[in-house]
Amino acid sequence: MTVSFTLNGRARSFSGDPRASLLEVLRDTYRLTGAKEVCGEGFCGACMVRIDGHPATACLVPMGTLEGSDLRTIEGIGTEEELNPVQQAFVDFDVVQCGMCFPGMVMTLTHFMKDNPQPTREDVKSALTGNICRCTGYERIIDAVMSLSGAAQPVTEAQP
Amino acid sequence: MTQTDVVFHRPETIAAALSILSSAAPRPAIPLAGGTWIMRAALRGEDTDKTFVSLANIASLHSIENTGGGLTIGAMVSHTALAQALGADPAHAGLRMACAASANPAIRHRATIGGNLCSDGFMAPDLVPALMALGAMVTLQAPSGERRLPIADFLRGRGARPAAELLTHVHLPPPRGTAAHARALLRQAGEYPVAVVSVLAGCRDDATCQSLRIALSAVEPAPRRWEALENALLDRPLDPEAARDAAQARIQDLQPRDGVDASGWYRARLLPQLVQRAFADLTRPTAKGAPQ
Numbered sequence: 001m002t003v004s005f006t007l008n009g010r011a012r013s014f015s016g017d018p019r020a021s022l023l024e025v026l027r028d029t030y031r032l033t034g035a036k037e038v039c040g041e042g043f044c045g046a047c048m049v050r051i052d053g054h055p056a057t058a059c060l061v062p063m064g065t066l067e068g069s070d071l072r073t074i075e076g077i078g079t080e081e082e083l084n085p086v087q088q089a090f091v092d093f094d095v096v097q098c099g100m101c102f103p104g105m106v107m108t109l110t111h112f113m114k115d116n117p118q119p120t121r122e123d124v125k126s127a128l129t130g131n132i133c134r135c136t137g138y139e140r141i142i143d144a145v146m147s148l149s150g151a152a153q154p155v156t157e158a159q160p
Numbered sequence: 161m162t163q164t165d166v167v168f169h170r171p172e173t174i175a176a177a178l179s180i181l182s183s184a185a186p187r188p189a190i191p192l193a194g195g196t197w198i199m200r201a202a203l204r205g206e207d208t209d210k211t212f213v214s215l216a217n218i219a220s221l222h223s224i225e226n227t228g229g230g231l232t233i234g235a236m237v238s239h240t241a242l243a244q245a246l247g248a249d250p251a252h253a254g255l256r257m258a259c260a261a262s263a264n265p266a267i268r269h270r271a272t273i274g275g276n277l278c279s280d281g282f283m284a285p286d287l288v289p290a291l292m293a294l295g296a297m298v299t300l301q302a303p304s305g306e307r308r309l310p311i312a313d314f315l316r317g318r319g320a321r322p323a324a325e326l327l328t329h330v331h332l333p334p335p336r337g338t339a340a341h342a343r344a345l346l347r348q349a350g351e352y353p354v355a356v357v358s359v360l361a362g363c364r365d366d367a368t369c370q371s372l373r374i375a376l377s378a379v380e381p382a383p384r385r386w387e388a389l390e391n392a393l394l395d396r397p398l399d400p401e402a403a404r405d406a407a408q409a410r411i412q413d414l415q416p417r418d419g420v421d422a423s424g425w426y427r428a429r430l431l432p433q434l435v436q437r438a439f440a441d442l443t444r445p446t447a448k449g450a451p452q
Binding site: 001017018019021040041042043045048054055056057059060061062064065067108127128129130132 | 166167168170192195196199200203208212214216263264265266267269270350351
């Protein structure tokens with residue numbers, strides 16, 4: 001069984017075990033290691049990617065369900081020259097500590113800010129209920145996101 | 161695994177799915193809905209070498225239809241989709257809250273109503289007690305035919321279901337009454353609740369309670385109705401403090417489970433407060449009309 005999909009804008013097909021998780025395949029087959037393997041239960045959000053535009057924990061998605069899907073990972077939402085606005089805010093507010101959670105945080109928050117350009121801090125906290133920061137750096141993460149609230153430029157993505 | 165050994169099927173009809181589930185194969189076949197339970201089988205120490213029968217391409221399992229004033233919900237409808245589809249009817253307030261608050265946003269988008277009901281061993285579902293409070297029924301289809309039964313009966317037989325049987329639809333009766341769903345978390349969000357109380361109440365014009373269903377989740381190993389508490393509160397006005405005291409007086413009815421997240425005694429101690437909170441929600445807009 002071959003599964004065909006788009007990964008960060010490139011057509012791909014996968015012919016390994018279709019029961020394998022998307023996370024395993026991203027990391028082991030495509031060497032996209034931005035999505036982290038941490039809890040493996042969908043609680044921590046460190047493996048957050050986007051499937052057909054919506055955030056999903058890659059650890060819980062079997063490859064066989066992805067035929068025709070449009071997949072985007074942290075490697076596919078900005079370039080070194082042009083970070084996505086959430087990434088840039090994370091740099092500007094010195095958010096990143098150990099580095100385990102922030103790719104997932106960026107994936108969740110990029111999607112969230114597109115739908116909620118002027119959130120309250122409470123809205124941001126609700127949006128982050130599936131992303132755990134083991135360094136407990138939440139307040140700065142929220143500060144960074146709030147700096148984008150009502151920004152003249154809506155949160156969109158560079159297409160590498 | 162050999163090249164010819166198919167371990168993943170994507171049938172497009174219920175009949176095709178049942179045919180695969182009932183055929184003799186080198187390994188057991190299991191239906192796959194949102195995957196959020198099955199993909200953690202290895203963490204639970206379960207056998208993971210099973211054939212997946214994905215239900216994602218069966219169109220009839222994704223629909224939500226009005227049927228005779230009630231709703232028929234396909235098993236593959238996600239928590240998020242159901243939260244968005246339920247209107248403002250007060251009888252659906254509990255289920256809507258359960259769908260909009262379970263787990264976390266990414267999981268709610270993938271996890272399904274059918275999966276919530278079929279995941280034997282998942283002890284803290286939110287949707288199941290809300291559906292029990294509503295008096296929901298489920299349709300099960302097998303090669304031999306289909307049957308429809310109440311959720312409580314389904315849960316009782318859940319551990320010994322035939323392999324070739326699919327829960328295809330959930331049926332909600334026409335909405336009557338007012339519902340509430342109260343859940344306690346250790347952190348504030350994003351995890352399983354340590355106790356859940358879901359209530360549907362219908363009141364007479366004199367504000368006394370004509371009909372009442374109270375369902376619990378996360379307290380015992382499986383969701384259950386709390387009939388003794390229902391009987392104690394029937395024909396009385398909805399009163400949050402009285403409901404709390406009645407729950408406290410009947411806490412010995414329950415056999416709360418110990419878990420890594422919370423001990424049994426702790427779940428039991430939370431329950432009267434959750435009952436009070438649910439009844440406080442019920443009394444905010446006055447509950448009118450009786451559930452079926």
